[in-house]
Amino acid sequence: MSTMALAAVMIATVSCKDGNKKEATTPVSTEMHQETMDDKTDMTMGNSQDAKAETILTAYFNLKDALVNDDNSQAKELGNTLAQSLKSFDASSYSDDEQNELNDIIEDATEHAEHIGESDIKHQREHFKTLSKDMTDMVAITGTSMTIYEQYCPMYDNNKGGAWLSMNEEIRNPYFGDKMLTCGKVQREIN
Amino acid sequence: MKIVKIIAWVALVALVVIQFFPVDYNRSETVPETDFMLVNNVPVTVEQSLQVSCYDCHSNNTEYPWYSKIQPSAWYLEHHIKEGKSELNFNEWGNLSDRRKTSKLRSIINQIEDGEMPLDSYTLIHRDAFLSEANKTAVIDYMEKLKDSLE
Numbered sequence: 001m002s003t004m005a006l007a008a009v010m011i012a013t014v015s016c017k018d019g020n021k022k023e024a025t026t027p028v029s030t031e032m033h034q035e036t037m038d039d040k041t042d043m044t045m046g047n048s049q050d051a052k053a054e055t056i057l058t059a060y061f062n063l064k065d066a067l068v069n070d071d072n073s074q075a076k077e078l079g080n081t082l083a084q085s086l087k088s089f090d091a092s093s094y095s096d097d098e099q100n101e102l103n104d105i106i107e108d109a110t111e112h113a114e115h116i117g118e119s120d121i122k123h124q125r126e127h128f129k130t131l132s133k134d135m136t137d138m139v140a141i142t143g144t145s146m147t148i149y150e151q152y153c154p155m156y157d158n159n160k161g162g163a164w165l166s167m168n169e170e171i172r173n174p175y176f177g178d179k180m181l182t183c184g185k186v187q188r189e190i191n
Numbered sequence: 192m193k194i195v196k197i198i199a200w201v202a203l204v205a206l207v208v209i210q211f212f213p214v215d216y217n218r219s220e221t222v223p224e225t226d227f228m229l230v231n232n233v234p235v236t237v238e239q240s241l242q243v244s245c246y247d248c249h250s251n252n253t254e255y256p257w258y259s260k261i262q263p264s265a266w267y268l269e270h271h272i273k274e275g276k277s278e279l280n281f282n283e284w285g286n287l288s289d290r291r292k293t294s295k296l297r298s299i300i301n302q303i304e305d306g307e308m309p310l311d312s313y314t315l316i317h318r319d320a321f322l323s324e325a326n327k328t329a330v331i332d333y334m335e336k337l338k339d340s341l342e
Contacts, residue, residue, distance in 0.1 A: 104288045111294070126301050130294050137290075 052089050053142035056109075059085045060135050061167055063116065067128060067174035068181070072121040079116030079124065086110045098141050105141075109134040125175050129157065132164045139165070139190060147191045153184035163187065209262040216259075217272045219251035225285030226250075236326070237333045241281065244309045244320040248275030250282045256316065271310075289341045296338040300331055 059082040066075035086109050091102040112131040116124045136150060149166050156162035156175040164174055171184045222229070228238055247253045253272055258264045279295055287295065302308040303322065314321040322330065 104290050108290050108294050122305075123301075126297075130297055134290075 052085075053138065053144060054146070055085045056082065056089060056138070057135065057144060057146065057148075057165075060131070060165065063113075063128070064164060064166065064174045065172075067121070067125060068172045068177055070121065070177035072124065075121065075124050076117050076119075079113050083110050083113035083117060086113060094141070102138065102141055105134045105138050109138070125156075125162075128164070128174060129162045132162070135165055136163070144191060147189065149189055150187045151184050152187045153180075155180070155183060165190075206262075212262060212266075214259075214262075214265045214269055216255065217251065217253040217269075217276070219282075222252075223282055223285075225283050227281040227284040230285040231337060234329070234333060237330050240322060240326045240330050243317075244314075244322055244326075246281060247317075247320075248272050248313070249279050250276075251280065252282075271313075293338055293341050296334050296341070300334050300338070303327055303331055303334075 059078065063075060063078040063082055066078050086106050089102075089106050091099045091106070094102060109131055112127040112134070115127045116131070119127065139148065146167060149169050150163055151166055151171055152161060152163045153173055153175055154161045162175050166172070169186060171182050171186070173181055173183050176183060224230075227233070227241070233241070248271055253268075255268070259268050279299070284292070299308075304327075309317075309320050309322065
């Protein structure tokens with residue numbers, strides 16, 4: 001009798017777990033979809049080469065702002081938005097070498113963006129560090145019409161440091177948020 | 192009381208029925224030349240730690256425990272292994288670009304430092320997979336060194 005009860009409990013737990021997972025993910029993904037659609041119509045109008053890179057950068061900056069604001073759930077949403085923009089990136093207008101490099105960057109960045117879409121804020125920031133490196137390397141190839149600042153906080157990641165990109169010269173630290181909002185310095189200006 | 196009995200019987204029947212569902216076992220006889228250990232010059236202690244604590248879910252070959260023959264635990268394992276391999280497969284290390292390697296190394300270091308990997312649910316049963324502080328440091332130091340050599 002007790003084994004039967006145990007079996008029943010086990011089955012119940014397994015099915016509950018699956019049920020919860022589905023419920024938790026569905027609303028987020030539908031929402032995401034709509035947002036990316038909007039973004040696309042906004043951004044691809046120019047249809048120029050850099051428009052797509054710019055879409056990605058805009059999504060990245062939005063994500064950065066969410067981390068500055070210590071907003072875990074907003075960052076999740078924006079991480080997924082960024083993943084969508086990354087996936088729709090078309091590198092075909094670049095040279096073969098550049099395409100290889102860009103596809104490599106995009107693949108890496110997509111993975112980090114997707115993880116940001118499902119992690120707690122500590123992990124989001126860990127992924128954001130590598131993601132920022134990817135974005136910097138991407139801009140080095142695609143170029144951009146925006147003025148971007150590469151900023152750096154030497155204290156993040158056990159004093160190993162962490163860099164990020166921003167459209168504002170003023171420091172707003174995405175790695176520490178409210179804890180150390182203005183820690184960091186501008187390393188260089190892109191454009 | 193009657194209702195309890197019915198539920199128990201239904202549960203029992205379900206439990207028997209699911210035993211006949213097929214499981215996709217993660218097994219491979221060969222180690223490809225892209226394997227982490229073959230691509231890199233890994234110290235023996237680190238190699239051992241990785242084999243015991245990581246390779247069950249992060250390679251093409253799992254050493255299955257007895258309960259992998261029984262449902263629903265077989266499903267549970269199958270799901271974990273699939274997820275683990277999609278995140279990182281040590282057997283396919285050599286196929287990754289330097290950027291992807293660096294990225295994976297960073298995640299490996301973070302996960303071990305934070306005590307997120309190996310999973311608690313895994314070390315609970317595989318006591319030998321539990322990384323001691325010394326083993327942890329050895330693995331992390333090696334991964335850091337490897338990462339620096341790629342950057």
